[in-house]
Amino acid sequence: MSINMSNASGGVPAQSNVSGYPFARAGLFAYLALVVYASWYPFSGWQNKGLPPWGFLSAPLPYYWSGFDLLANVVGYMPLGALFVFAVHPRLRGIGAVGLGFICCTLLSALMEAGQTYLPSRVSSNLDLLLNAGGGLAGAIGGGLLSPLLMERSRLLRLRSEWFAPHAGAGLIVMALWPMAQIYPRGYLFGHGQMLATLSDWLTQWLERPVDLAAMLLRDAQLSVQQYWMAETLITSLGCTGAALTLLSTLRKPAPKAALVLGLIAAALTVKSLASALVFAPEHAFAWLTPGAQGGLLIGAMMVFGLSAAPAAAQRRLAVMSLLLGVAIANVVPTNPYFTLSLQAWSQGKFLNFNGAAQFLSFAWPFFALAFLFYPAQRLKRN
Numbered sequence: 001m002s003i004n005m006s007n008a009s010g011g012v013p014a015q016s017n018v019s020g021y022p023f024a025r026a027g028l029f030a031y032l033a034l035v036v037y038a039s040w041y042p043f044s045g046w047q048n049k050g051l052p053p054w055g056f057l058s059a060p061l062p063y064y065w066s067g068f069d070l071l072a073n074v075v076g077y078m079p080l081g082a083l084f085v086f087a088v089h090p091r092l093r094g095i096g097a098v099g100l101g102f103i104c105c106t107l108l109s110a111l112m113e114a115g116q117t118y119l120p121s122r123v124s125s126n127l128d129l130l131l132n133a134g135g136g137l138a139g140a141i142g143g144g145l146l147s148p149l150l151m152e153r154s155r156l157l158r159l160r161s162e163w164f165a166p167h168a169g170a171g172l173i174v175m176a177l178w179p180m181a182q183i184y185p186r187g188y189l190f191g192h193g194q195m196l197a198t199l200s201d202w203l204t205q206w207l208e209r210p211v212d213l214a215a216m217l218l219r220d221a222q223l224s225v226q227q228y229w230m231a232e233t234l235i236t237s238l239g240c241t242g243a244a245l246t247l248l249s250t251l252r253k254p255a256p257k258a259a260l261v262l263g264l265i266a267a268a269l270t271v272k273s274l275a276s277a278l279v280f281a282p283e284h285a286f287a288w289l290t291p292g293a294q295g296g297l298l299i300g301a302m303m304v305f306g307l308s309a310a311p312a313a314a315q316r317r318l319a320v321m322s323l324l325l326g327v328a329i330a331n332v333v334p335t336n337p338y339f340t341l342s343l344q345a346w347s348q349g350k351f352l353n354f355n356g357a358a359q360f361l362s363f364a365w366p367f368f369a370l371a372f373l374f375y376p377a378q379r380l381k382r383n
Contacts, residue, residue: 023160023169024086030173030368031080032108038076038357039112045120053114056124073131074138081105081139082146089147098137098144105136163255165312170375171250174368175264178243181365182272184358186330188232189272189293190239193327193366229292231333236296237303238326240265244304245319246369249312257308265297316373323366323373 084101092100109132116122150157164172181192196213203211244261251257277285307318 023172024083024089026170026173028080028083028087030177031083034357034360035076035080035108036112037360040115040119040122041357041359042121046118047120048118049120051117053117054110056113056117056126057110057129059126062125062127069128070131073128074135077105077109077132077135078139078142080108081136081141082143083139084136085140085143085147086150093147094144097147098140101140101143102133102137105140106133109133109136163252163260164250165252167375168250171246171372174365174372175243175247177361177365177368178264179267179271180358181361182268183275184362185276186362188235188330188333189288189290189296190243190268190326191232191235191330192239192362193323193364194330195327195363196331229290229295231329232290232292233295233299235326235330235333236293237299238322238329240297240300241303241307242319242322242326242366242369243268244300245307245315245322246373248304248308249315249319249373261304261308320370320373323369327366 081101084104085097088097088100106129109129112132113124113126113129116124160168160172182190186192186194200211200213203213243264247261247264248257251260272288273285276287307315310318
């Protein structure tokens with residue numbers, strides 16, 4: 001049984017005052033995961049250095065630092081502070097919400113710095129803690145000022161209720177992360193969810209002997225240029241179709257479906273181009289636009305167009321199939337030589353935190369999408 005979210009007079013939907021809260025909480029959870037992964041990346045080599053985990057608090061301020069480090073530590077925690085305030089609205093507002101956001105950001109940063117004491121590739125810093133806390137406070141203050149507008153009487157909330165289904169809150173977070181998942185270089189456009197290298201490392205440590213799952217699945221076999229293009233065409237089309245159908249499955253009939261889908265794909269390709277230009281070189285901005293990627297985008301667009309009018313349940317199922325098949329193929333086909341060259345140029349130094357978050361998103365995004373796609377179906381069964 002469907003529920004009409006709009007009132008009879010065409011005004012703001014009756015539930016618009018709460019529709020943003022699940023969205024904010026899902027966003028907070030996703031951002032927390034990114035902060036933890038970025039702070040403790042690469043999650044290897046844990047050892048006790050003989051130092052107390054909280055010893056950095058009383059240590060002298062670091063002598064060496066850069067403007068990039070200062071800015072990254074402040075800006076990185078600003079969204080977190082705002083999301084804490086949004087997530088507790090309306091149960092807690094004003095100074096109380098700002099204070100809670102500041103305290104949570106400070107405690108989280110302290111925990112992350114304490115954990116870095118046991119990572120040989122990371123350095124705990126009281127300056128980072130101060131900057132993170134300051135960024136969290138600034139974000140919480142901004143969130144406190146904006147929450148009445150964004151959470152209660154925003155035009156965005158009205159469009160959210162008019163265009164998207166009630167269960168779409170987590171899905172909007174997942175779709176907002178898809179363009180960001182394009183930052184980390186992958187062998188194939190939209191070839192997310194590549195897990196064999198990570199699993200091989202875990203098994204090597206657990207079994208105490210070298211394990212190479214990629215070699216076991218013949219991923220090191222040599223392919224011709226045409227075969228690489230064919231593989232990328234398939235992976236790109238499946239990734240594009242899976243993401244677009246995930247978005248379409250959340251939309252109501254009044255939503256401008258074509259504009260939203262095209263905007264999502266354009267955002268992903270724009271982020272991909274900017275990341276390639278900034279991290280590698282400007283002339284490499286469109287190096288990812290191979291013949292295989294072009295063919296995949298064309299086929300994906302045709303598939304999405306043909307399925308745009310399908311029922312939401314069918315779109316969810318087809319999105320699941322596309323994402324699972326895309327992940328399977330991306331893990332089985334041999335590594336693209338372009339990907340190997342890209343990783344050699346990928347900056348690991350001062351971008352270590354950013355690199356970890358980007359790699360995490362690229363790996364985990366399909367599984368976030370699959371979790372969301374299964375969730376509304378299960379909820380509908382229960383109701």
